[in-house]
Amino acid sequence: MSESVSKSTVKTRRVFYIPGYDPIHPRRYRELYRKEGAAQAQISGYEISLAAKQGGDRYGWQVNGQIDGAQVAAEFEVLVWSDIVRDSMATSIPATYLQMARTAWTYIASGALRRLMWLRKGPVIAALYPVGMLILQLLLALLIGHWAGLGLSKLVALIPAGTEGLWSTIKSLLSTGLYWGIAAIVFVTLMRWFKKQDGKFFAYYLMHDYAYSAASNGANPPELETRLAEFGDVIADALNTGVDEVLIVGHSSGAHLGVTILADLIRAGRVPVHGPELSFLTLGQVVPMVSFLPKADRLRGDLAYLCTRDELAWVDVTAPGDGCAFALCDPVAVSGVAPADKQWPLVFSAAFTQTLSPARWKELRWRFFRLHFQYLCAFDRPRDYDYFQITAGPKTLWDRYQDRNPSNSRIDIAASKYTSVTHGYAPK
Known part of the structure; x- marks a missing residue:
């Protein structure tokens, strides 16, 4: 990816959204996308529409975007683990x-x-x-x-x-x-x-x-490992279709789940050389809450591996205004596992205090949990981060951000006491 970047316009995209620790039905994310996408389209002057997903047994929806003079069809799927959360x-x-x-x-x-x-x-x-x-x-x-x-x-x-x-x-x-x-x-x-x-x-x-991660000191419980493998199969199938881009979006705890899924896919040789562009967007990540624990060897190994790979582009977006995320903390570096040839992720800020008007910021400032979802919502003073252009626009994630400098205030020093790693999941 770093040596050869596709400049072709995206016409078709598969988007896989990995939610955080959330017991709510995934329709919540569809309604959020519908409402906030319409608001952002009106603010930014483009068109976006939703329709029900056609067929399949997984939850999702279809999006048609007309942005920058191009028409894009995107199919969304939510990779559901809310049943595990509820249990x-x-x-x-x-x-x-x-x-x-x-x-x-x-x-x-x-x-x-x-x-x-x-x-x-x-x-x-x-x-x-x-x-x-x-x-x-x-x-x-x-x-x-x-x-x-x-x-x-x-x-x-x-x-x-x-x-x-x-x-x-x-x-x-x-x-x-x-x-x-x-x-x-x-x-x-x-x-x-x-x-x-x-x-x-x-x-x-x-x-x-x-408590869910702490109960096993940072190791993934077996039921979660099984679900991650299932998610990997779904994404692998999408990588063998004719779409232009496969985009994985991991929000909150979903960010470190995405790291593991993609690391496993690449290790197993399941990312085709001439397949769709593979993109990974992490939003409001809380990776250190897990990677700093003693038995998070699996996650630390996946971070160290994924950050060097050319098969994908990885962009990490947080904001200091989000008090629930480790804002501008490079998840690989702070976990103490950054190798010499590290190239991912590109870390930058959604800058809530600048991309939201003073009135809107005043309205949301103390609504901490709502702000943790702002990355999936409309900005009334948008800059270069726009969730809806990323997911329904004509550029791949890397085409959009390859000239973007990382935020100067990012934290990229090793802080974890534990830096041991393993490569992949070994059932006990």
Whole structure:
């Protein structure tokens, strides 16, 4: 790819979107693309339309774009692992608190937490948020339960004692029993209510997210490895069709899944020499949250391998305004596995404070989870990053960015304590 870059106009494209740790049905991404694509088209002066996918058993949609005087047909597919996510989230409240303790211990004892803070404090704070919120919920439930139980027990104490002896003993036992009974009922009720309201708090969701990788110290669970192999087969099939470009988009946790899928495909010789252009776009990546863990040998090996390959072009886009991503952190370099012949990824910023108007930035600034998805949305002051032109426009990813310089403020120094690698998945 680096020596010979195709300049032909893209007319057909296959796009594979790899979501992050998300239990929601993939139709969410179709509706997001439909809504935000229409908004960006109106702002930027091009045309884009969506239609239902024709045939197949995988979720996706079709896009027709008329951009820069060219017409492009793109077929989208979402590589779904939301079922795995939902299964990993199906835990009780006590199990979640045990998970919290284990996850915190994993990051602290391994030294990963301290080293991650060297890079960006934003995503580390985001990782600590569910710990603090879950502890706060626990303390509030205990405190309110105590007050409720104490109030009723004091009411019992106001009942006239009558004769001393047996009645006094009964009253004392009743008061104690009411305290513990009411306190327990209120505590359990509040804890269940907090969990039901997690669509507002995101404490359980984020805790399960970080715990999923931490449970195996950075190694992929077997069920995820199986799914990644299936994703690889889907992409390999697309590479043997007549399209002009196959574009893999990995968002958030989906970025490091994409690294592994593509590394496996190239190692296995499944990327045809004269096939479509192979492009890899990572958005809002959180690679260090996994690659800094002791047993992430597989991911570190895949990073070290993929960053040298000519079979693809890899562009990594983040923004300092996204507090949930490791903004402008070169995922290969900071993981301590950058070889001398490293050429990928090209790292640059979506620059939210410049590509969003002051009014729009003010509206979104404190909506941290919404900002983490801004890469997939419209910008009202767009510059050279436009998700919809990348996915539905006439240029390949590398044609679009080969003259783009990496951001000067990128972080590309080794920060991980663990740099051991393996090459590919070895089932145990």
